[in-house]
Amino acid sequence: MHRPYTIIVSEITIDGKLTLKRGVSSKEIMKFMDEEATRYLHQLRAKVDGIMVGAETVRTDNPYLTVRYAEGKNPTRIIPSSKADIPLDANILKPNAPTIIITTEKAPKEKVKALEEKVEVLICGEENVDLIKMMDLLYQKGIKNLMVEGGATLNWNLIKLGLVDEIRLIHMPFIVGGKDTPTLVDGEGFSSLEELIKAKLRAHFLRGSHLITEWVINFEEE
Numbered sequence: 001m002h003r004p005y006t007i008i009v010s011e012i013t014i015d016g017k018l019t020l021k022r023g024v025s026s027k028e029i030m031k032f033m034d035e036e037a038t039r040y041l042h043q044l045r046a047k048v049d050g051i052m053v054g055a056e057t058v059r060t061d062n063p064y065l066t067v068r069y070a071e072g073k074n075p076t077r078i079i080p081s082s083k084a085d086i087p088l089d090a091n092i093l094k095p096n097a098p099t100i101i102i103t104t105e106k107a108p109k110e111k112v113k114a115l116e117e118k119v120e121v122l123i124c125g126e127e128n129v130d131l132i133k134m135m136d137l138l139y140q141k142g143i144k145n146l147m148v149e150g151g152a153t154l155n156w157n158l159i160k161l162g163l164v165d166e167i168r169l170i171h172m173p174f175i176v177g178g179k180d181t182p183t184l185v186d187g188e189g190f191s192s193l194e195e196l197i198k199a200k201l202r203a204h205f206l207r208g209s210h211l212i213t214e215w216v217i218n219f220e221e222e
């Protein structure tokens with residue numbers, strides 16, 4: 001199986017949160033992000049073939065996922081959603097960049113048809129989106145490197161399956177708290193030390209007032 005080289009990129013608070021509260025757009029805390037850090041994010045977008053977020057991020061944040069604060073082309077937007085539950089007026093359906101919705105056999109046919117009038121829709125799995133098969137499909141479609149901008153559930157499902165190569169974090173100088181607030185990686189979590197995913201710090205630097213850390217996941221043990 002082939003798959004894109006995959007980088008999770010996230011704005012994250014001191015306490016590991018992605019947003020203010022469950023159901024609240026992360027655009028709220030991103031209002032406090034420096035221009036330089038925003039440029040770092042958009043420069044990364046301009047370098048990749050594809051950019052992915054989970055469907056819940058589309059429903060909550062309604063992002064554009066385009067390159068606006070750097071030079072370069074828009075990557076293909078890729079959204080997994082088991083029931084094709086994407087609002088028809090979502091910004092990711094606007095024609096300023098290509099978009100692929102990845103859904104399953106159980107998605108309502110009328111919804112798939114309505115989305116197909118705007119963007120490409122691929123069926124990949126019966127009940128849940130088969131992320132391994134999806135990665136293979138994306139690679140075959142020319143997505144050789146992929147940036148994942150959350151959220152917490154998609155991050156967990158990709159990491160659990162060993163589909164992530166790097167994590168790049170833009171640290172936000174806030175403490176949000178809240179046990180139900182999405183963190184970088186949610187899901188059921190690992191329950192034994194053997195399962196933990198090891199990461200190696202590759203770089204750390206400042207962009208404006210923000211610390212950036214870059215972590216390699218799939219590295220060769222010395």
Ligand SMILES: NC(=O)c1ccc[n+]([C@@H]2O[C@H](COP(=O)([O-])OP(=O)(O)OC[C@H]3O[C@@H](n4cnc5c(N)ncnc54)[C@H](OP(=O)(O)O)[C@@H]3O)[C@@H](O)[C@H]2O)c1
Nearest residue numbers: 011018026054055056057081082129150151152153154157
């Ligand atoms: N700080 C940041 O950088 C940042 C970035 C992104 C998001 N966020 C925040 O994160 C929150 C959303 O995170 P979230 O964890 O609730 O949702 P999420 O990870 O964005 O989306 C999860 C959804 O993705 C879809 N999906 C389809 N197949 C999947 C699969 N195999 N594995 C995983 N997901 C699959 C499902 O939607 P269906 O129900 O349609 O099947 C699932 O409910 C929002 O509050 C947002 O503001 C923050």
